[in-house]
Amino acid sequence: MQQDSGPAADLKIDQKAFLVAAKRALGAGGSRLTWDQFAARLGVEPRAMKTYRMPAESSDFRTIPRLLVEKIEALVADALKATATSGAESGEDREGTVWRPRGDPMNALPASLAALVMRQGRQVFMGGGATMVSGVDRLWSGVAGLGDEDRRAMALVSRARLTLGLRDVGAEIHELLAHCTKPLGEWLPVPSVTDGGLATVCLIDAEDRMPTLEAEELARGFAGMTGLLEEQVFAAFQDSLSKQSAKDADDYYTQVRTFVVRNPVVTRKHLLKFLAGLPSAVWVCVEQQFYEPLPGALAAGETTTLCSHCNNVMTRSRGALHCTTAACAAEHGASRGLTLPAADLFRLNRPLRKYWLEPGIDELRLAERLAARGHTVRMYPNRDTVDLDLGEGGKVGIDLKAYSSPELLGERLRRRPGGLMTYKTPWLVIPDWLARRVPNYVDRVSACLEGSPIRALTLADAVEELSHA
Ligand SMILES: [Zn+2]
Known part of the structure; x- marks a missing residue:
């Protein structure tokens, strides 16, 4: 049956759940919709609407036409966007009430899923040992190692599908990968897909069973959900301080x-x-x-x-x-x-733990050793201009960093020196344990910083030098 291709085919068994979820989403902003009102908004006969809600076994059951599915999805996407906007604007009553996170992790869903596909593809095609499976619903065998990032991406897919009233396909990796051979718009019609121009994109080529170039492109430069989460947490914190x-x-x-x-x-x-x-x-x-x-x-x-x-x-x-x-x-x-x-x-x-605790251990170590030598130390002055300085108007500003690669760190600071440049004496301090572990760390990072006023030195040397200041 021709009309069974596309989203409707996928929706068939969950058609009623899809409609219930859509009706609820459209009524979310204010008054609840009745089925008749819902039908009127879609421009369909209430009687037709009833046949779409029938159990699939019923002789009265009719599949929702593809165009209607698209119309419903567009309406729901608009309604969700409107709710999100009004949520952001009602920030005045945030004080003392439940805080709502800014930014929606769902926006990262396509990139997050593409990154999962690339990782799994890499395991299969470069890891050796793994084989392709030509079954209908199992895509690759040897998909054993699922990392935290993979599980987060899978959970996002589950959430997106369930929110849309669709069957969960994110819980099992083979089923999820099998879906990735279909255009995203058919099985994951979330706003980040439909509005992002990704509806036609397949992440895995159904023919040769390799990740597609689009998957590669989408995954490129994706920092990972951990990075995204970090941004959200920090934005939340800055936001909570904004009233002070x-x-x-x-x-x-x-x-x-x-x-x-x-x-x-x-x-x-x-x-x-x-x-x-x-x-x-x-x-x-x-x-x-x-x-x-x-x-x-x-x-x-x-x-x-x-x-x-x-x-x-x-x-x-x-x-x-x-x-x-x-x-x-x-x-x-x-x-x-x-x-x-x-x-x-x-x-x-x-x-x-990753962005504050780990570097913070060395920052605190340095602050305590300087304080013990009689310095007035400020940690994270002016909401983190630098990691620490020696009091208001002091010349020395210090950032402490523990990148495993001195070249990457030097390059990063040359391009984005940040608040360090507001100090007359900007120092980049390397933890002693890292300087011991990586050969010529300070020399190597200094070579990358040539021409920059930033000076790199170990924690022990920084303490030593400031003791005589
Ligand atoms: Zn410890």
């Missing part, structure tokens, strides 16, 4: 960020005590966006042992406990701190 005076916002920023670095894992009581000193919008953001209950897998029975240096979780490997903060473990031997009931504990979320 500049001076207060700067102070709260520094307070929160240093608290986070000192407390990657925290008891509920300790967290609430800290939050009590913050304005409600900041409070809500930190509580809801920064920390999450300690995942059960790490709970090691009923108690969890924290590192005595950095307070992060310790895990057991080869019979011994190790700190899970890389920057901490690189500098110290393992040292047990408190052992606490796991159920009481909250842990910093993954992007903040």
